[in-house]
Amino acid sequence: MSKALVIAIDGPSGTGKSSVSKAVASRLGVSYLDTGAMYRALAWSCVDAQIDLDDAAAVAEHCRTFDLRMGMDPTAPSVGVGDRLIDAEIREDAVTSVVSKVATNLDVRANLKQRQRDLIADGAARTGGCVAEGRDITTVVAPDAPVRILMTASEEARMSRRSRQLKVAAESTRAQIVDRDRTDSTVSQFTTAADGVVTVDTSHINFRQSVDAVLQVVQEVIDGDPGLSTSAG
Numbered sequence: 234m235s236k237a238l239v240i241a242i243d244g245p246s247g248t249g250k251s252s253v254s255k256a257v258a259s260r261l262g263v264s265y266l267d268t269g270a271m272y273r274a275l276a277w278s279c280v281d282a283q284i285d286l287d288d289a290a291a292v293a294e295h296c297r298t299f300d301l302r303m304g305m306d307p308t309a310p311s312v313g314v315g316d317r318l319i320d321a322e323i324r325e326d327a328v329t330s331v332v333s334k335v336a337t338n339l340d341v342r343a344n345l346k347q348r349q350r351d352l353i354a355d356g357a358a359r360t361g362g363c364v365a366e367g368r369d370i371t372t373v374v375a376p377d378a379p380v381r382i383l384m385t386a387s388e389e390a391r392m393s394r395r396s397r398q399l400k401v402a403a404e405s406t407r408a409q410i411v412d413r414d415r416t417d418s419t420v421s422q423f424t425t426a427a428d429g430v431v432t433v434d435t436s437h438i439n440f441r442q443s444v445d446a447v448l449q450v451v452q453e454v455i456d457g458d459p460g461l462s463t464s465a466g
């Protein structure tokens with residue numbers, strides 16, 4: 234019987250995790266889970282419900298009950314709370330600047346970890362595999378995933394990519410990238426590879442080469458484990 238091809242990808246902000254993971258999942262014909270979007274959705278939902286983000290107990294209680302809906306098709310991923318789609322809202326500065334507050338709440342992390350495990354299992358059951366990306370997927374959410382990758386890139390490369398993406402000066406992205414990573418690293422370890430995790434440094438390669446580098450790691454794992462397969466072959 235073939236095993237589900239779960240691919241866990243972690244890394245700091247702006248290394249290319251989301252865009253590369255989506256492309257890899259599309260190429261392999263498997264599901265895609267953006268776990269950062271789940272933390273962003275919670276932050277958005279707390280603000281929408283006028284919950285004080287410094288009130289850890291209230292945020293954790295809201296997390297336990299909010300109706301988060303993740304669409305895991307890599308060609309059209311989506312994030313909703315109840316019937317409302319919030320893909321655009323969760324990318325706004327108002328959410329990016331506060332998301333670490335909810336992500337450093339340990340009760341929130343415990344709840345979202347379980348939801349993420351369930352989503353990965355459901356997605357893999359539907360499509361034969363799942364690419365899940367974030368900050369603690371290789372270490373906490375799916376430490377037993379057959380493929381585990383840490384995606385890295387120099388601070389300079391990450392700032393320049395983010396500045397191109399947001400059409401702002403590179404220097405103005407430093408605070409957002411560096412400060413957010415600093416806060417996030419207080420609860421997750423995503424700057425150095427844990428045992429058994431393969432590092433893919435994207436500093437000096439372009440987007441297509443980064444996708445190919447991840448696919449190569451996946452292929453090597455498949456070659457070493459005949460029980461693993463993908464619909465793309």
Ligand SMILES: Nc1ncnc2c1ncn2[C@@H]1O[C@H](COP(=O)(O)OP(=O)(O)OP(=O)(O)O)[C@@H](O)[C@H]1O
Nearest residue numbers: 246247248249250251252394398435438439440443
């Ligand atoms: N190897 C690469 N070379 C150049 N640009 C890249 C590369 N990988 C990704 N990009 C671009 O960099 C930008 C940031 O990538 P992406 O949003 O995927 O990063 P991320 O690691 O998911 O960041 P965050 O964790 O903050 O969401 C995107 O515009 C993406 O197209």
Ligand SMILES: Nc1ccn([C@@H]2O[C@H](COP(=O)(O)O)[C@@H](O)[C@H]2O)c(=O)n1
Nearest residue numbers: 268269270272332333336367368369417
């Ligand atoms: N596994 C994860 C994923 C994300 N976070 C938190 O969410 C924020 C947004 O993530 P993006 O990937 O969309 O930038 C991130 O800054 C972390 O605070 C997390 O804690 N664990």
